[in-house]
Amino acid sequence: MAQKIINNFSITIATVNGSGSQTANVTLLRALFKMGIPISGKNLFPSNIQGLPTWYTIRLSKDGYTARRAQQEIVVAINPTSAARDLASVCPGGVFFYADDIKLPLNRKDITFYPMPVKSLAKSANVSPALRDYIANMVYVGVLAKMLSIDLEAIKSALNFHFKGKAQAIESNFSTIKAGFDWAEQNLKKIDPYMIQPMDKTKGYIMTDGNTAAALGAIYGGVQFAAWYPITPASSLAEALNVYLPQLRKTPEGKQTYAVLQAEDELAAIGMATGAGWAGLRSMTSTSGPGISLMSEYAGLAYQSEVPLVVWDVQRVGPSTGLPTRTAQGDLTGVYFLGHGDTQSVILLPGSVQECFEFGWKAFDLAERLQTPVFILSDLDLGMNQWMTRPFKYPDTPMDRGKVLWETDLEKLNGNWARYLDKDGDGITYRTVPGNRHPSASYFARGTGHDENARYTEEAVPWEANLARLKKKYDTARKFVPPPLIRKTAGVKIGIIAYGSTEAAIEEARFLMARESGLKSDFLRLRALPITKKVADYIESHERIYIVESNRDGQLCQILNAVLPEHANRFHSTAHTDGLPLTAQWVAEAITAQEKKL
Amino acid sequence: MTAPNVAVGQTNKIGLTKNEYRGLPSTLCQGCGHNSIANQIITACYELDMVPENIVKFSGIGCSSKSPTYFMNRSFGFNGLHGRMSSLATGAIFADKSLRAIGISGDGDTASIGMGGFKHMVRRNVPMVYIVENNGVYGLTKGQFSATAEVGLNLKHQGINHYMPVDICMEALASNATFVARSFAGDAKQVKELIKAALSHRGISVLDIISPCVTFNNEENTFHSYMWGKDHEAPLHEIMYTPKLAEIILDGDFPEGTVREVSLHDGSTIILKKLEKDYDPTSRAGAFQMLEQAQVNNWLVTGLLYIDISKPTLTEIYNLVDTPLNRLSESDLRPSLETMDKINAMMF
Numbered sequence: 001m002a003q004k005i006i007n008n009f010s011i012t013i014a015t016v017n018g019s020g021s022q023t024a025n026v027t028l029l030r031a032l033f034k035m036g037i038p039i040s041g042k043n044l045f046p047s048n049i050q051g052l053p054t055w056y057t058i059r060l061s062k063d064g065y066t067a068r069r070a071q072q073e074i075v076v077a078i079n080p081t082s083a084a085r086d087l088a089s090v091c092p093g094g095v096f097f098y099a100d101d102i103k104l105p106l107n108r109k110d111i112t113f114y115p116m117p118v119k120s121l122a123k124s125a126n127v128s129p130a131l132r133d134y135i136a137n138m139v140y141v142g143v144l145a146k147m148l149s150i151d152l153e154a155i156k157s158a159l160n161f162h163f164k165g166k167a168q169a170i171e172s173n174f175s176t177i178k179a180g181f182d183w184a185e186q187n188l189k190k191i192d193p194y195m196i197q198p199m200d201k202t203k204g205y206i207m208t209d210g211n212t213a214a215a216l217g218a219i220y221g222g223v224q225f226a227a228w229y230p231i232t233p234a235s236s237l238a239e240a241l242n243v244y245l246p247q248l249r250k251t252p253e254g255k256q257t258y259a260v261l262q263a264e265d266e267l268a269a270i271g272m273a274t275g276a277g278w279a280g281l282r283s284m285t286s287t288s289g290p291g292i293s294l295m296s297e298y299a300g301l302a303y304q305s306e307v308p309l310v311v312w313d314v315q316r317v318g319p320s321t322g323l324p325t326r327t328a329q330g331d332l333t334g335v336y337f338l339g340h341g342d343t344q345s346v347i348l349l350p351g352s353v354q355e356c357f358e359f360g361w362k363a364f365d366l367a368e369r370l371q372t373p374v375f376i377l378s379d380l381d382l383g384m385n386q387w388m389t390r391p392f393k394y395p396d397t398p399m400d401r402g403k404v405l406w407e408t409d410l411e412k413l414n415g416n417w418a419r420y421l422d423k424d425g426d427g428i429t430y431r432t433v434p435g436n437r438h439p440s441a442s443y444f445a446r447g448t449g450h451d452e453n454a455r456y457t458e459e460a461v462p463w464e465a466n467l468a469r470l471k472k473k474y475d476t477a478r479k480f481v482p483p484p485l486i487r488k489t490a491g492v493k494i495g496i497i498a499y500g501s502t503e504a505a506i507e508e509a510r511f512l513m514a515r516e517s518g519l520k521s522d523f524l525r526l527r528a529l530p531i532t533k534k535v536a537d538y539i540e541s542h543e544r545i546y547i548v549e550s551n552r553d554g555q556l557c558q559i560l561n562a563v564l565p566e567h568a569n570r571f572h573s574t575a576h577t578d579g580l581p582l583t584a585q586w587v588a589e590a591i592t593a594q595e596k597k598l
Numbered sequence: 599m600t601a602p603n604v605a606v607g608q609t610n611k612i613g614l615t616k617n618e619y620r621g622l623p624s625t626l627c628q629g630c631g632h633n634s635i636a637n638q639i640i641t642a643c644y645e646l647d648m649v650p651e652n653i654v655k656f657s658g659i660g661c662s663s664k665s666p667t668y669f670m671n672r673s674f675g676f677n678g679l680h681g682r683m684s685s686l687a688t689g690a691i692f693a694d695k696s697l698r699a700i701g702i703s704g705d706g707d708t709a710s711i712g713m714g715g716f717k718h719m720v721r722r723n724v725p726m727v728y729i730v731e732n733n734g735v736y737g738l739t740k741g742q743f744s745a746t747a748e749v750g751l752n753l754k755h756q757g758i759n760h761y762m763p764v765d766i767c768m769e770a771l772a773s774n775a776t777f778v779a780r781s782f783a784g785d786a787k788q789v790k791e792l793i794k795a796a797l798s799h800r801g802i803s804v805l806d807i808i809s810p811c812v813t814f815n816n817e818e819n820t821f822h823s824y825m826w827g828k829d830h831e832a833p834l835h836e837i838m839y840t841p842k843l844a845e846i847i848l849d850g851d852f853p854e855g856t857v858r859e860v861s862l863h864d865g866s867t868i869i870l871k872k873l874e875k876d877y878d879p880t881s882r883a884g885a886f887q888m889l890e891q892a893q894v895n896n897w898l899v900t901g902l903l904y905i906d907i908s909k910p911t912l913t914e915i916y917n918l919v920d921t922p923l924n925r926l927s928e929s930d931l932r933p934s935l936e937t938m939d940k941i942n943a944m945m946f
Contacts, residue, residue, distance in 0.1 A: 271685025
């Protein structure tokens with residue numbers, strides 16, 4: 001046997017969509033996490049309920065690099081349809097586990113083959129015929145456990161979590177895993193170098209997905225109203241609200257302090273959220289790109305009539321169905337300018353699951369402080385995949401409800417106030433909400449031209465003055481948005497700027513570039529728009545800025561060019577989109593190639 | 599905004615003059631049916647002693663949707679998007695259940711661009727008085743056909759309409775509305791009584807009011823004109839609204855079986871005095887039949903077509919806390935620090 005390769009490789013499992021393999025794959029992922037090994041799991045699935053090929057990639061990285069890798073050392077083939085392509089995808093020296101009923105010429109000499117009696121072992125499992133196909137997936141879990149040394153106790157605790165302690169389900173799945181394990185022990189001889197050994201590198205981490213984190217963040221942010229319409233990959237965000245709100249936000253008498261409503265479409269979802277936000281509720285909606293386009297009209301009205309509102313955009317690929325189950329960062333410029341006429345959006349860009357939680361609550365403070373829609377751009381990779389992440393941190397600042405006047409406030413002012421009067425000079429005006437019974441509380445909200453008293457006017461001067469004030473408000477937003485995270489070493493000439501879920505790939509790429517080409521780089525992870533001075537300073541302190549993102553046109557680069565044209569000669573767009581999460585390899589090669597051209 | 603008008607003239611039981619229910623001067627055309635409806639809203643609210651701050655107004659886009667500024671100056675209002683008032687109001691009513699919502703829409707706003715939202719608002723029984731000022735034409739964009747225009751209608755720059763009209767009452771009924779009425783802006787008394795009844799209804803009240811457009815669609819022989827309405831109006835009953843505890847005085851002598859009383863949630867009553875037809879507004883099938891009959895016979899049937907007070911409203915379905923949601927404080931809204939560990943422990 002060649003030298004052992006421990007906790008540093010990728011496993012891809014190729015199955016049929018809708019066959020129950022997701023349970024088996026997540027069980028493997030959780031077991032490895034339980035064993036203390038830094039891991040990531042990416043579900044590369046089709047837009048389909050049942051029948052099409054699907055892949056699940058697990059990366060083990062003793063060094064803690066969790067970005068997707070293109071190279072696959074271990075491939076598990078369960079789906080006859082994709083088996084030939086799966087066989088070709090194994091890297092030289094790798095391993096091919098395959099269901100033994102797949103008819104395929106095993107014609108590669110550079111890899112190891114292990115058959116698995118998936119169907120025959122599933123047949124002997126003690127479950128109803130209806131469940132047999134589902135449980136068949138547990139056979140490969142057992143065979144992998146034996147051949148790679150995955151701890152059976154860790155697997156059991158993963159099953160316990162998945163089946164919420166239901167003994168029968170745990171037992172029938174585990175016994176199939178055990179059957180696979182025992183069969184491998186008796187029939188297979190280990191000749192490959194890949195091994196798994198326990199570590200202690202997941203201590204202090206939890207594992208969950210960004211959509212769950214976002215929903216929990218919203219709940220700790222006091223969400224009171226959420227309207228949504230089903231769309232992959234955002235649906236599970238609203239569904240998580242429905243799971244956790246009843247546990248966290250009911251009174252002892254069982255009454256709700258919130259309402260979640262599945263609307264008839266995205267037009268209505270944001271309409272409802274706008275109504276609720278206007279009426280003084282912490283209000284949100286969650287969607288993906290196609291939903292965002294439907295929401296643009298209300299987003300524009302909410303911007304113009306200054307309604308606080310939180311919109312989660314869990315980005316997917318393309319228009320219509322596009323690649324609905326794949327990931328991208330393709331909505332940035334669209335959302336930045338969403339609306340009609342001149343609009344600029346406040347956008348938060350969470351880069352981790354923990355940050356989905358943090359921005360989940362912070363967004364409400366920002367929206368109410370700034371009286372404007374606040375968008376949070378997540379993506380399918382962050383939202384739907386399981387990530388190891390730091391535990392959620394309880395909000396460290398009290399709620400900021402912004403400038404709201406209630407009856408007693410109006411009494412003190414003798415009823416003298418104006419909805420759109422910039423009293424404090426920060427572009428943010430005072431508002432009242434329906435239900436305020438003071439006789440001078442009311443005003444008429446509208447998109448139509450209005451003066452400082454919210455009165456209808458089509459005069460040129462008040463219209464332009466209002467637009468100028470909205471711009472001033474956007475400047476004020478710079479003081480409130482989360483600052484960028486910067487990793488900087490003195491004297492380094494190359495600066496990378498990226499955002500969102502690509503962080504893991506960037507960090508690893510920096511390591512690779514330094515190791516392989518001696519190329520040192522700094523890194524700024526942008527966490528919000530508008531662009532702040534810190535970002536400008538970072539740019540100014542580097543000769544070349546590589547803006548890495550998962551889209552075609554380099555959308556952040558476009559925005560930076562527009563906002564900081566004086567630095568345009570420093571910007572190098574490094575953009576790529578194929579529906580899959582960026583890999584460190586690609587990032588490193590793309591930057592290195594551009595450096596070589598200089 | 600500004601101090602309320604000084605009370606002059608006669609006051610109602612809560613000490614407000616009618617003036618305090620008014621809005622800004624209308625900018626709609628002279629003689630527009632919509633102005634008459636705004637006036638009846640003012641009178642109804644004044645006569646019902648409603649606190650203006652307890653009303654919240656909504657509208658979409660169009661001539662009709664401008665009118666919320668022409669009544670109830672002291673009420674909050676939001677002029678939303680074309681066809682999208684339904685969702686705007688649906689979200690807002692969660693903030694404070696004690697508010698009464700009045701939405702003003704038009705036939706284009708409701709039956710063309712807003713049809714989907716309208717029907718979903720109706721099926722959710724959103725607690726709101728939803729008035730459609732129906733004139734069969736797009737006024738603000740100068741005279742295009744709306745979805746309620748009758749087949750064969752000939753408009754100046756549009757030619758002839760070839761499509762079957764949408765009947766808003768029929769659509770409301772089909773979507774399981776709990777209060778459906780039709781009226782005619784020229785019948786001010788009926789409009790007022792229906793608005794009063796609608797304000798006492800707990801769920802969605804759809805009022806389809808034929809409101810002629812004097813500029814673009816008021817030819818004598820057209821369905822949405824004053825002349826046609828006056829000639830063809832077929833009231834189902836004479837409608838009288840009596841608030842809770844009010845003494846019921848019916849003029850004249852009524853033989854048994856000629857008066858039908860309908861109780862509403864707040865203890866008020868609608869008295870329907872039978873005219874030519876014996877009509878039961880609690881029968882959904884009967885309502886469909888009546889609308890069908892009206893279409894065949896060229897009647898403009900008016901009155902209360904359907905009422906059902908048994909269904910829960912949208913906010914009732916949610917079992918909300920008694921305090922208005924928009925008055926809850928941080929301690930009500932942010933789960934305690936201790937729960938954070940539990941939640942983290944629930945993750946893998």
